[in-house]
Amino acid sequence: MEIKVITTPLDDEVIKGLRAGDKVFLTGFIYTARDAAHKRFIETLEKNEPLPIDIKGQIIYYCGPSPAPPGKVIGACGPTTSSRMDAYSPKLLSLGLKGMIGKGKRSQAVKEAISKYNAVYFGATGGAGALLSKSVISSEIVAYEDLGPEAIVKLGVDKMPLFVINDIYGNDLYEMGIAQYKF
Amino acid sequence: MREIHTDEIISTIERLFIDANINLSDEMLERLNKAVEEEKSPVGKEVIRELISNAQIAKNEQIPICQDTGLAVTFLEIGQDVHIVGLNLEDAIAEGVRRGYKNGYLRKSCCDPFTRKNTGDNTPPTIHTKIVPGEHIRIVVLPKGGGSENYGEVRMLVPSDGKEGVKSFVLEMVKKGGPNPCPPIIVGVGIGGNFEMSAILSKEALMMPMGERNKDPEMAKLELELLEEINRTGIGPQGYGGTVTALDVHIKSMPCHIASLPVAVNIQCHAHRKKEAIL
Numbered sequence: 105m106e107i108k109v110i111t112t113p114l115d116d117e118v119i120k121g122l123r124a125g126d127k128v129f130l131t132g133f134i135y136t137a138r139d140a141a142h143k144r145f146i147e148t149l150e151k152n153e154p155l156p157i158d159i160k161g162q163i164i165y166y167c168g169p170s171p172a173p174p175g176k177v178i179g180a181c182g183p184t185t186s187s188r189m190d191a192y193s194p195k196l197l198s199l200g201l202k203g204m205i206g207k208g209k210r211s212q213a214v215k216e217a218i219s220k221y222n223a224v225y226f227g228a229t230g231g232a233g234a235l236l237s238k239s240v241i242s243s244e245i246v247a248y249e250d251l252g253p254e255a256i257v258k259l260g261v262d263k264m265p266l267f268v269i270n271d272i273y274g275n276d277l278y279e280m281g282i283a284q285y286k287f
Numbered sequence: 288m289r290e291i292h293t294d295e296i297i298s299t300i301e302r303l304f305i306d307a308n309i310n311l312s313d314e315m316l317e318r319l320n321k322a323v324e325e326e327k328s329p330v331g332k333e334v335i336r337e338l339i340s341n342a343q344i345a346k347n348e349q350i351p352i353c354q355d356t357g358l359a360v361t362f363l364e365i366g367q368d369v370h371i372v373g374l375n376l377e378d379a380i381a382e383g384v385r386r387g388y389k390n391g392y393l394r395k396s397c398c399d400p401f402t403r404k405n406t407g408d409n410t411p412p413t414i415h416t417k418i419v420p421g422e423h424i425r426i427v428v429l430p431k432g433g434g435s436e437n438y439g440e441v442r443m444l445v446p447s448d449g450k451e452g453v454k455s456f457v458l459e460m461v462k463k464g465g466p467n468p469c470p471p472i473i474v475g476v477g478i479g480g481n482f483e484m485s486a487i488l489s490k491e492a493l494m495m496p497m498g499e500r501n502k503d504p505e506m507a508k509l510e511l512e513l514l515e516e517i518n519r520t521g522i523g524p525q526g527y528g529g530t531v532t533a534l535d536v537h538i539k540s541m542p543c544h545i546a547s548l549p550v551a552v553n554i555q556c557h558a559h560r561k562k563e564a565i566l
């Protein structure tokens with residue numbers, strides 16, 4: 105199938121060209137963050153303090169990799185279930201976050217925020233942790249080191265294979281897929 | 288009477304968990320290769336192709352197929368003429384798990400239910416033992432990820448619910464899981480026994496060889512009907528839509544109380560990691 109090649113930071117023109125169901129290769133930098141890091145982001149914002157990373161134009165990957173074996177940049181690094189981050193995502197999108205990568209459906213509030221703030225939700229194939237690790241070329245802890253496997257890690261990625269799930273036009277690949285193939 | 292030392296059990300458990308997490312079985316690879324052909328959706332086909340190349344990369348690079356290397360589910364069939372010497376058996380299994388998850392660079396995913404503090408070494412394992420005739424021990428490991436395990440349930444149906452009741456329960460669970468248990472899935476159904484037995488049967492069902500049907504023709508028919516209905520839901524690979532939502536459905540059943548119809552559904556993801564050894 106046709107593959108769209110995109111790079112970070114994501115600009116609005118690129119996002120406008122993405123449609124649910126597209127396969128993309130993503131190159132650039134992304135940040136891992138899951139439950140504990142998201143909770144801390146929101147607590148930080150509530151205290152009117154700055155986030156430890158500038159999320160404007162950036163992409164967050166919901167991921168908790170397996171340990172890197174010696175000589176490897178990272179272990180298996182597939183996505184975790186995104187819905188656990190739903191409560192936090194609209195706030196981050198309002199601050200300029202442009203993309204999220206995970207697996208599974210998002211809440212209505214997240215989908216609305218995606219349209220409103222010109223963003224995109226990508227699916228990485230769940231359970232394809234080895235394949236996804238091949239596209240990671242660098243990895244550096246940039247914040248919340250005390251959270252261990254949940255620390256924020258800046259990943260350099262080269263042609264990371266993803267699918268667009270929610271686009272700015274309100275399309276949802278999960279709904280479209282079921283509607284098309286249910287019989 | 289044959290003596291088996293726990294050192295041998297420890298090293299076997301260590302090896303099996305590493306092997307299971309890194310090397311997808313030929314049985315699963317064959318099934319995925321067939322699924323690419325069966326799948327009608329182009330996106331679905333592409334997802335399954337990713338899963339096949341994922342398995343090859345994991346093997347070549349010797350890294351886990353999936354980062355969720357699971358809770359350490361271990362089944363043992365112990366021959367009644369075996370005498371286990373050395374450590375206490377449960378301690379030996381835990382030690383094998385500890386070594387496997389450390390030396391294999393597997394993720395430790397076991398924590399306290401409320402404080403959520405990680406136990407640090409993926410112990411304690413979940414151990415199921417059975418005493419069987421003979422003088423061997425058969426060990427089967429099934430590292431089980433959280434995403435798929437979360438969509439399992441035991442339900443006490445009433446006898447009048449019958450087969451239709453079982454079907455609608457299974458379909459309800461598959462739809463509830465949607466994309467989260469990483470389809471294409473394998474569905475294990477335990478029917479009968481009692482509350483806890485149905486759950487164990489459903490997990491044992493997951494360990495049946497791919498494509499093998501229940502010996503009871505009625506149950507075999509129900510397996511195929513369920514598979515067909517699940518694949519009509521349209522969920523598809525990764526939930527992106529398609530015709531291969533499940534790779535197989537297995538039922539294990541046994542007689543139950545005259546007043547009950549216990550049913551358990553246990554869902555397994557495409558990262559179906561199962562390895563075994565006989566000592």
Ligand code: SF4
Pocket residue numbers: 182183230231232353354355356431432433434435467468469556557558
């Ligand atoms: S459900 Fe299975 S394949 Fe998906 S992330 Fe969990 S363990 Fe991996």
